[in-house]
Amino acid sequence: MEQEYPIFSYLNDEKTSSQYKAVNFKIAEANRDGSIRWRCCVCSPTIITKDDQVSKNQNDKHKSVKCVEMFPVQMECIRENEHLKHLAKTCDEFKFVDQYKLCLRRLQLKFDNRAVADFWVKEVTAKTAVAK
Numbered sequence: 001m002e003q004e005y006p007i008f009s010y011l012n013d014e015k016t017s018s019q020y021k022a023v024n025f026k027i028a029e030a031n032r033d034g035s036i037r038w039r040c041c042v043c044s045p046t047i048i049t050k051d052d053q054v055s056k057n058q059n060d061k062h063k064s065v066k067c068v069e070m071f072p073v074q075m076e077c078i079r080e081n082e083h084l085k086h087l088a089k090t091c092d093e094f095k096f097v098d099q100y101k102l103c104l105r106r107l108q109l110k111f112d113n114r115a116v117a118d119f120w121v122k123e124v125t126a127k128t129a130v131a132k
Protein backbone atom coordinates (compact mmCIF):
# COMPACT_ATOMS: atom_id res chain seq x y z
CA MET A 1 0.00 0.00 0.00
CA GLU A 2 2.77 2.42 -0.93
CA GLN A 3 1.14 5.76 -1.39
CA GLU A 4 2.14 8.19 -4.06
CA TYR A 5 4.43 10.91 -2.81
CA PRO A 6 4.27 14.50 -4.12
CA ILE A 7 7.05 15.54 -6.49
CA PHE A 8 8.01 18.33 -4.09
CA SER A 9 7.28 18.62 -0.39
CA TYR A 10 8.79 20.00 2.79
CA LEU A 11 10.51 17.69 5.24
CA ASN A 12 10.34 19.96 8.25
CA ASP A 13 7.94 22.41 9.82
CA GLU A 14 10.38 25.30 9.37
CA LYS A 15 10.35 24.67 5.59
CA THR A 16 14.13 24.74 5.33
CA SER A 17 14.43 21.13 4.20
CA SER A 18 12.56 19.54 1.33
CA GLN A 19 12.50 16.70 -1.12
CA TYR A 20 12.26 16.95 -4.88
CA LYS A 21 11.80 13.70 -6.77
CA ALA A 22 12.66 11.95 -3.49
CA VAL A 23 16.10 13.61 -3.16
CA ASN A 24 16.86 15.76 -0.13
CA PHE A 25 17.25 19.52 -0.77
CA LYS A 26 18.12 22.30 1.64
CA ILE A 27 17.23 25.93 1.40
CA ALA A 28 19.87 28.06 -0.35
CA GLU A 29 18.22 31.43 -0.63
CA ALA A 30 14.87 33.09 -0.14
CA ASN A 31 14.29 35.61 -2.92
CA ARG A 32 12.48 38.90 -2.62
CA ASP A 33 9.72 37.86 -4.98
CA GLY A 34 8.76 35.07 -2.57
CA SER A 35 10.46 32.33 -4.53
CA ILE A 36 12.96 30.04 -2.87
CA ARG A 37 16.13 28.51 -4.24
CA TRP A 38 17.04 25.03 -3.04
CA ARG A 39 20.20 23.05 -3.44
CA CYS A 40 20.73 19.32 -3.32
CA CYS A 41 22.13 18.39 0.11
CA VAL A 42 25.00 16.50 -1.47
CA CYS A 43 25.84 17.95 -4.88
CA SER A 44 24.96 20.97 -6.98
CA PRO A 45 21.55 20.87 -8.68
CA THR A 46 19.24 23.66 -7.64
CA ILE A 47 15.52 24.13 -7.94
CA ILE A 48 13.35 27.19 -7.53
CA THR A 49 9.98 26.99 -5.86
CA LYS A 50 7.19 29.49 -5.67
CA ASP A 51 4.03 28.97 -3.63
CA ASP A 52 5.18 25.46 -2.72
CA GLN A 53 5.50 24.46 -6.39
CA VAL A 54 8.65 23.87 -8.39
CA SER A 55 8.86 26.60 -10.99
CA LYS A 56 12.33 25.90 -12.33
CA ASN A 57 14.98 23.25 -12.09
CA GLN A 58 18.52 23.70 -13.26
CA ASN A 59 21.12 21.03 -13.91
CA ASP A 60 18.71 18.33 -12.95
CA LYS A 61 21.52 15.76 -12.96
CA HIS A 62 22.84 14.70 -9.58
CA LYS A 63 26.56 14.10 -9.60
CA SER A 64 27.05 12.01 -6.51
CA VAL A 65 26.12 8.43 -5.81
CA LYS A 66 25.01 9.67 -2.42
CA CYS A 67 22.07 11.48 -3.97
CA VAL A 68 19.95 8.39 -3.83
CA GLU A 69 16.21 8.62 -3.96
CA MET A 70 14.61 8.11 -0.60
CA PHE A 71 11.72 5.74 -0.06
CA PRO A 72 8.37 7.38 0.74
CA VAL A 73 8.40 5.76 4.17
CA GLN A 74 11.91 7.12 4.75
CA MET A 75 10.88 10.68 3.83
CA GLU A 76 7.83 10.48 6.05
CA CYS A 77 9.97 9.25 8.95
CA ILE A 78 12.28 12.26 8.48
CA ARG A 79 9.26 14.56 8.37
CA GLU A 80 7.76 13.14 11.55
CA ASN A 81 11.11 13.30 13.33
CA GLU A 82 11.54 16.93 12.31
CA HIS A 83 8.00 17.60 13.49
CA LEU A 84 8.85 16.05 16.84
CA LYS A 85 11.89 18.32 17.19
CA HIS A 86 9.81 21.31 16.17
CA LEU A 87 7.21 20.54 18.83
CA ALA A 88 9.90 20.14 21.46
CA LYS A 89 11.18 23.61 20.63
CA THR A 90 7.84 25.38 20.37
CA CYS A 91 5.49 23.59 22.78
CA ASP A 92 5.50 24.53 26.45
CA GLU A 93 3.62 21.41 27.39
CA PHE A 94 5.73 19.08 25.29
CA LYS A 95 5.57 15.49 26.49
CA PHE A 96 8.16 13.46 24.64
CA VAL A 97 6.69 9.98 25.08
CA ASP A 98 3.18 11.01 24.01
CA GLN A 99 4.37 12.89 20.94
CA TYR A 100 6.82 10.17 19.97
CA LYS A 101 4.02 7.61 20.08
CA LEU A 102 1.72 9.86 18.05
CA CYS A 103 4.31 10.27 15.31
CA LEU A 104 4.92 6.54 15.22
CA ARG A 105 1.21 5.79 15.07
CA ARG A 106 0.73 8.18 12.13
CA LEU A 107 3.55 6.41 10.28
CA GLN A 108 2.16 2.98 11.02
CA LEU A 109 -1.23 3.98 9.66
CA LYS A 110 0.33 4.98 6.36
CA PHE A 111 3.04 2.38 5.88
CA ASP A 112 3.94 -1.22 6.53
CA ASN A 113 5.02 -1.57 10.16
CA ARG A 114 8.25 -3.34 9.29
CA ALA A 115 9.23 -0.63 6.80
CA VAL A 116 8.55 1.99 9.45
CA ALA A 117 10.74 0.09 11.92
CA ASP A 118 13.61 0.25 9.41
CA PHE A 119 13.58 4.03 9.16
CA TRP A 120 11.89 5.47 12.22
CA VAL A 121 14.27 6.97 14.74
CA LYS A 122 14.79 4.98 17.93
CA GLU A 123 13.17 6.39 21.05
CA VAL A 124 16.50 6.93 22.81
CA THR A 125 18.01 8.73 19.79
CA ALA A 126 14.93 10.90 19.32
CA LYS A 127 14.85 11.80 22.99
CA THR A 128 18.51 12.80 23.00
CA ALA A 129 18.05 14.99 19.90
CA VAL A 130 15.05 16.68 21.43
CA ALA A 131 16.77 17.30 24.76
CA LYS A 132 19.43 19.53 23.17
Ligand SMILES: [Zn+2]
Residues within 6 Å of the ligand: 023, 040, 041, 042, 043, 044, 045, 061, 062, 063, 064, 067
Ligand atom coordinates in the same frame (compact mmCIF):
# COMPACT_ATOMS: atom_id res chain seq x y z
ZN1 LIG B 1 22.53 15.65 -5.67
